[in-house]
Amino acid sequence: MAEPLIELRDVSKAFGNNVVLDQVNLTIYRGEALGIIGPSGTGKSTILRVMAGLLEPDSGEIYLRGQLRRGLVEDSRGSLGISLVFQNSALFDSLTVDENVGFLLYQHSHLPRHRIRQLVEDKLEMVGLPGTGHLYPAELSGGMRKRVSLARAIMENPENPAENPEVLLYDEPTAGLDPIASTIIEDLIRDLQHRQGGCGTYAIVTHQHSTIRRATDRIVFLYQGKVKWQGQVEDVDTTDDPAVQQFFSGSVEGPIQVMS
Ligand SMILES: Nc1ncnc2c1ncn2[C@@H]1O[C@H](COP(=O)(O)OP(=O)(O)OP(=O)(O)O)[C@@H](O)[C@H]1O
16 A cells, blocks of 8 residues: 555635635545546645645644644645645746756755756756756746746755655646647656656646546546545546536536536
8 A cells, every 4th residue: 555645634724704625635645646626616726735835724634644744834844845836837037947946956055056057957857958947937938837847846955855855736737738738748747757856746736638637547526625536537437426527528517516
C-alpha cells in the first residue's frame, strides 16, 4: 500500500454563508497522479490552497506524511515539500526566466549566483526550454510560460533537501492552451513524474478531458462541497453515477444544477 502524503480529514471551509468544502476526506498517496474534477465553483482550487497550506480550513485536520499540520505553510516548513503551480503561471513580468525560476534560491540561499544559474538551466532543460533564462515572460507563449512555472515548481535547494518538492499541485495547467500546447504540457507533467529531479506525486485540478485522460490515474469528483465519486480514470466511461456521466457528456440535463 502506497504511503499517504497528504490527507484531508473532515475538512470544511466556508466563505461567509457559502459552504465550499463540507467535511471532505481525501488522500494523495506517494507516486500517484490524482485528478480533482467537478463543476465550476465546487471548491477545487480551494482544496488545492488548503493542501498547499495557503488557506486555513474552518474545521478538520490535514496530515502531511502522517503528521498533523498545525497552521499554514510557514509553520510546517520541512515536513513535506509541496509546490503549487498556479493557473495563470504567476511569473514576475519584470524578472527574467532565470530570475523567476531561481527566485527563492536568489532570495534565500547562500549559493553563488553562477551555481543557481546552473540549477535553473538544469530545470529549464527538463521542461524543454534550454537556453531561455535571459528571456522575459512577455517574450514567451502561454505554453512556454506554463513550462517556466513548472521548472520553478520543481526547483530544489541543495542546501536544504528536506524542502525539495515531493507533491506538485497543478491548478488547471492546460486552461487557455490550444490542444497541441495542452498535449505538450500533459506529456511533460507525466515525464516529470518519472524523472529524477522531477516530482513523483501530483494532483491536478482540471476541466479538460484530455488532461484528465492523459495526465491522471485516479479521479476524485467534487460536487456541492463533498467527494461525490472517486475511481480510476478508466472507470469514468462505465460508472452509473449520473452526476459523473453528466459532467463528462457536458449535458445540461441531469442532477448537476446549471447556473445560468
Ligand atoms: N477568497 C474567497 N473569498 C470569498 N469567496 C471565495 C474565495 N475563494 C473562493 N471563493 C468562492 O468559493 C467557491 C469555490 O471556489 P473555487 O475557486 O475553489 O472553485 P473551483 O471549483 O476551483 O471553480 P472553477 O472550476 O470555476 O475554477 C466559489 O463560489 C468562489 O466564489
